[in-house]
Amino acid sequence: MRNACTRLAMTASLLAAGATMAIAQGAGLADPKLQASWAFMQKEMPGVPASLLEEACKEGRVMLYHGTWVQAQDAQVKRFQERFPCVKVEKFTADTGQRQERWLAEIRANRHVADIVQDTDPGFLDAQSATGTLLEYKISNDAAFDEAAKRSGYWYASRVALVGIAWNTDLVSDEEAKKLLRWEGIVDPIWKGRAAVVDPAAGGVAYLPWYVWLKQYGPDFLQKIGDLKPRVIAAIVPASASLASGDIAVLFNASETGLLPLLDRGAPIRWSLPEPGIGPMTGQAIARHAPHPNAAKLFQEYSFTEEGYGIWQKLGGAPARRNFRDQRPVAQEKWYKVPATFAPYDRADASTNLQPVMDAYRKLVARPQ
Amino acid sequence: MTQTRAQHGSFDGGRIGGFLFLALLLALIAAPILYVIYGSLRTGAPGAADAGFTLENWRTAYLSSAYLKALWNTMALSAIVSVLALMLGGALAWLVARTDMPGRTQMALLLLVPLLISNLITTLAWIALAAPNAGFLNAWFRSMTGVRTLFDIYSFQGIVLVHVLHYASFAYLAIFAALRSIDASLEEASYMLGVGPLGTGLRMTLPLIAPTLATSFLIIFVLVAENFSVPTLLGSPVGFHTLPSLIYQNMAVTPARPTLAAAAGTLLLWVALIGAAIQRRITRNASRYITVTGKGARLRSAKLGGWRIPALCFVALYLFLAVILPYFALMLGSFMSFLTANIRPSVFTLENYATILVGDNLAPVFNSLILSAGGGLGLTILYLGMSFVLAQASKTFARLVEYVTILPSAIPALILGVGLIWTFVGWSVPIYGTMAILLIAYFLRNLGYGLRQANNAFSQIARELTEAARMNGASRLRALWDISIPLIRPAILSLWTMLFIFIFMEVSATILLYTPDTRTMPTVLWNYMSSGSQPHAFAIAVAQASLVFIVLYLADRKFGLLRKTLER
Numbered sequence: 001m002r003n004a005c006t007r008l009a010m011t012a013s014l015l016a017a018g019a020t021m022a023i024a025q026g027a028g029l030a031d032p033k034l035q036a037s038w039a040f041m042q043k044e045m046p047g048v049p050a051s052l053l054e055e056a057c058k059e060g061r062v063m064l065y066h067g068t069w070v071q072a073q074d075a076q077v078k079r080f081q082e083r084f085p086c087v088k089v090e091k092f093t094a095d096t097g098q099r100q101e102r103w104l105a106e107i108r109a110n111r112h113v114a115d116i117v118q119d120t121d122p123g124f125l126d127a128q129s130a131t132g133t134l135l136e137y138k139i140s141n142d143a144a145f146d147e148a149a150k151r152s153g154y155w156y157a158s159r160v161a162l163v164g165i166a167w168n169t170d171l172v173s174d175e176e177a178k179k180l181l182r183w184e185g186i187v188d189p190i191w192k193g194r195a196a197v198v199d200p201a202a203g204g205v206a207y208l209p210w211y212v213w214l215k216q217y218g219p220d221f222l223q224k225i226g227d228l229k230p231r232v233i234a235a236i237v238p239a240s241a242s243l244a245s246g247d248i249a250v251l252f253n254a255s256e257t258g259l260l261p262l263l264d265r266g267a268p269i270r271w272s273l274p275e276p277g278i279g280p281m282t283g284q285a286i287a288r289h290a291p292h293p294n295a296a297k298l299f300q301e302y303s304f305t306e307e308g309y310g311i312w313q314k315l316g317g318a319p320a321r322r323n324f325r326d327q328r329p330v331a332q333e334k335w336y337k338v339p340a341t342f343a344p345y346d347r348a349d350a351s352t353n354l355q356p357v358m359d360a361y362r363k364l365v366a367r368p369q
Numbered sequence: 370m371t372q373t374r375a376q377h378g379s380f381d382g383g384r385i386g387g388f389l390f391l392a393l394l395l396a397l398i399a400a401p402i403l404y405v406i407y408g409s410l411r412t413g414a415p416g417a418a419d420a421g422f423t424l425e426n427w428r429t430a431y432l433s434s435a436y437l438k439a440l441w442n443t444m445a446l447s448a449i450v451s452v453l454a455l456m457l458g459g460a461l462a463w464l465v466a467r468t469d470m471p472g473r474t475q476m477a478l479l480l481l482v483p484l485l486i487s488n489l490i491t492t493l494a495w496i497a498l499a500a501p502n503a504g505f506l507n508a509w510f511r512s513m514t515g516v517r518t519l520f521d522i523y524s525f526q527g528i529v530l531v532h533v534l535h536y537a538s539f540a541y542l543a544i545f546a547a548l549r550s551i552d553a554s555l556e557e558a559s560y561m562l563g564v565g566p567l568g569t570g571l572r573m574t575l576p577l578i579a580p581t582l583a584t585s586f587l588i589i590f591v592l593v594a595e596n597f598s599v600p601t602l603l604g605s606p607v608g609f610h611t612l613p614s615l616i617y618q619n620m621a622v623t624p625a626r627p628t629l630a631a632a633a634g635t636l637l638l639w640v641a642l643i644g645a646a647i648q649r650r651i652t653r654n655a656s657r658y659i660t661v662t663g664k665g666a667r668l669r670s671a672k673l674g675g676w677r678i679p680a681l682c683f684v685a686l687y688l689f690l691a692v693i694l695p696y697f698a699l700m701l702g703s704f705m706s707f708l709t710a711n712i713r714p715s716v717f718t719l720e721n722y723a724t725i726l727v728g729d730n731l732a733p734v735f736n737s738l739i740l741s742a743g744g745g746l747g748l749t750i751l752y753l754g755m756s757f758v759l760a761q762a763s764k765t766f767a768r769l770v771e772y773v774t775i776l777p778s779a780i781p782a783l784i785l786g787v788g789l790i791w792t793f794v795g796w797s798v799p800i801y802g803t804m805a806i807l808l809i810a811y812f813l814r815n816l817g818y819g820l821r822q823a824n825n826a827f828s829q830i831a832r833e834l835t836e837a838a839r840m841n842g843a844s845r846l847r848a849l850w851d852i853s854i855p856l857i858r859p860a861i862l863s864l865w866t867m868l869f870i871f872i873f874m875e876v877s878a879t880i881l882l883y884t885p886d887t888r889t890m891p892t893v894l895w896n897y898m899s900s901g902s903q904p905h906a907f908a909i910a911v912a913q914a915s916l917v918f919i920v921l922y923l924a925d926r927k928f929g930l931l932r933k934t935l936e937r
Contacts, residue, residue, distance in 0.1 A: 063885075068899035090885040093896045097625030098783070098881050101414065102790055108416035109795035113802065121623040170711070199605055201618035231523070234605040234614075235621075237901045238496070245709045247503035258901050265706035266715065351624055362435075366608055 072316030123347030159317030277339030458540025641779030782877030
């Protein structure tokens, strides 16, 4: 009994000491304006010291190299700056290949501009973490991400960019649409002359389904797609717009992130996310030589808090964080179903096989003139 | 250019200064091109630790069937578009400049409007209009006649249509100015010898404007050859790829292949050099085309008689296709939630404009205006300066420089942007990440056009005018300032106006080089576009074109800018 009382007293003392330290850390903040920021950090970034906030505020800015998901990023940045008014977020937006080339050219020249980098190719981020261009920093919410959705201490996934089969509900009947709940359904002859595909040369999300289809179903599957004479569209965005306008009835390799803004605006579209799911992660990391390392750590921490993650994810794509409630309105729709399993793929293998996949696509699907 | 060349053999301080200035600019031109060529010979981008030399990129670009086919497509498309644009632009210019067609004064300005929308946006507007199943035009035509498709924009013809409608306006501007500035006494002599309007036009007028036609052909050819947005968006559905489409793809795939893209970019350099050689051959004897002399002569207008109204209808039809239809699609689309031919009240919204009219977007507007107006003026002076200094140089050197200066215009802007990053990212001088690198990009992008326009302006001044000033004791610079500049003032305003428009619309290189402080309107538009929000992008395009038009209109009211552009 006495031992139990002793243990209880010790635990209580430790808890009290911890609480006192935490209060002392917060109370020690030089700027009283930071109290609200610190209170938020204590709630959503457990274990992150107040000194990070103070140092981030001294740096005063953070430069973000992000992709073309402007609305999601803007929403998150706006809220971050409300939470941390002492840190100004600056942004550079470009397509993946161009963004990568600019960032790498800066690194090679020892001119360090970017603090935070995002990429739709986790293989690229893996490679960069191996070559030492990313800063090793384990976020306080590291445990909320499965191994597939992070390289612990380097990058964490902002989303899964799901690929599905999309159709225009004015042009495809409910009965016909049932065929589109499975990948095998896209090679049905009823889609001849009505369907489109996005050229895998558009890269990223447009490429991955071709890689998976070729691996999973073989060249014959691509041949059957080619037999349907689908319209080839150069990029995800115009393909989604063509579907919404009714110029095409079905899009075989649609990106959910291209479709969501159109659905939100009332376009007559639906999509399925067949098993096995296809969806590359979009990752975010801190540059090794970030000119504002503390501000970068603070932004990285914020991006993966419940709040920061939710704001981005609501507009940016399906959540990659474990047990995270999907914030998107579409997730409440009865027809919407996220796949239970995902097609296994090796990120490095997908990059290495780019040319063979492109060659098969050009031979079997595209119709050069 | 010929008025002073070889006129003075001795070197003086001004001349040395001029050549230093020229050497600096040539270094600026050569550096990114050499970096692109260097990069194309590497296994990785310049500076990459594990990269080595290779010929593999060149082998792929120069020997693989896909690239050779794309090269052929590029050449064929560029040639067809250039010829058609010159024919259409020439016809429009002749009708407005040299005939008694009714309404020609109003038409003269309206014919510039197609240049106020970028190729990318024009393409998207035409997709909204003429997509085979849901384009506004095709849907309307189907409802009226039952015929499914009036015109399918996803075709080679569609690519040609979009390009020709755009570049006819470009050709019109150049030819209009040439037609207004030719020596009327030569035509008058032809008429007095009993030659009719057609014979005079073919045997007298056409040869007189040959340098303008050759230069315009070259510039249009090069601009079409380096354009990626039109063939990529409209050609993919029919498997039609040009070199810039493949280059774009090399930059879009992951991992990106900038070194292969650079090698493919060098193919276009050869295309540009061949074009420049042809243009050089046509304009070799520039003195044959001197049209501004000390003697004045009144231009004679051709009487169209019964063809006046059909001529007006022809110009109106062009304006309908090149201006009214795409602007209608843009305007309509900018008020829609998403683009659809199924038009109903629920698809209309003001949200697109509400979103773009926020404080955050004011800085890009300001930057665009500063870069276009200030930068445009600066580049005009640079091009004129280059032309003036080149006029003092030996013919061989001048010819060499003329070839070199077409090269930056021929490299696809995306690759030029990469070349500029490779060149300047390591410099400690504050160029990278500032407005300076954007201005350098614009200088290079417009060099082929700008220098040739400056050369044309100088070449139209008779040597006798500056010689008279020199004989009265004026220095070379004084003669330039007192004689040449006032005479070519309209040409200067014309060049400035065009550079203002080109810089305001430029996005392909800017998107790689901008920073948060140097965002421009086209980068905002591009980012909306890439994020999947075409209606927002359309709203910005409408705002952008309107802003450019208002600025030009006000400048015209105040300084007669457009009138002088057209009447130079």
